[in-house]
Amino acid sequence: MIDQLYQYYVNQEEPQKSCLFTLRDIILKQDKDISETLKYGMPCFCYRKKMFCYLWTDSKSKEPYILFVEGKLLHHPQLEAGSRSRMKILRINPTDDLPVKLIESLLNDALDLYRNGIIKIRS
Numbered sequence: 001m002i003d004q005l006y007q008y009y010v011n012q013e014e015p016q017k018s019c020l021f022t023l024r025d026i027i028l029k030q031d032k033d034i035s036e037t038l039k040y041g042m043p044c045f046c047y048r049k050k051m052f053c054y055l056w057t058d059s060k061s062k063e064p065y066i067l068f069v070e071g072k073l074l075h076h077p078q079l080e081a082g083s084r085s086r087m088k089i090l091r092i093n094p095t096d097d098l099p100v101k102l103i104e105s106l107l108n109d110a111l112d113l114y115r116n117g118i119i120k121i122r123s
Helices: 002-010 016-028 100-115
Strands: 034-039 042-047 050-057 064-068 088-091
Touching: 002 016, 002 034, 002 042, 016 034, 016 042, 016 050, 016 064, 016 100, 034 050, 042 100, 050 100, 064 100, 088 100
Parallel strands: none
Antiparallel strands: 034 042, 042 050, 050 064, 064 088
């Protein structure tokens, strides 16, 4: 699994590759209970084994984005639902400086849904 995850990142073109690696680091640093796996061919991040976000790139624009699994419970003007009923995404421009404070804030808001029991985690 580690090889497949690593291959996902290294197979991306620049500047997406560097952006995705940085986003990965930001996500993993948010909590010691976050783990990474590969689901549906994309990096998936779990909090205590419960999926909470993914990293992916838009097929048309090639822009990376963070997909928040429980995005419907997150309210921020930069989050997009599109046609999704449950999930929302945060688009990231890989050529701009990353909005680290915004990303960390949204990740922590998403994690708080799990930490505070709004989203149930099986023991």
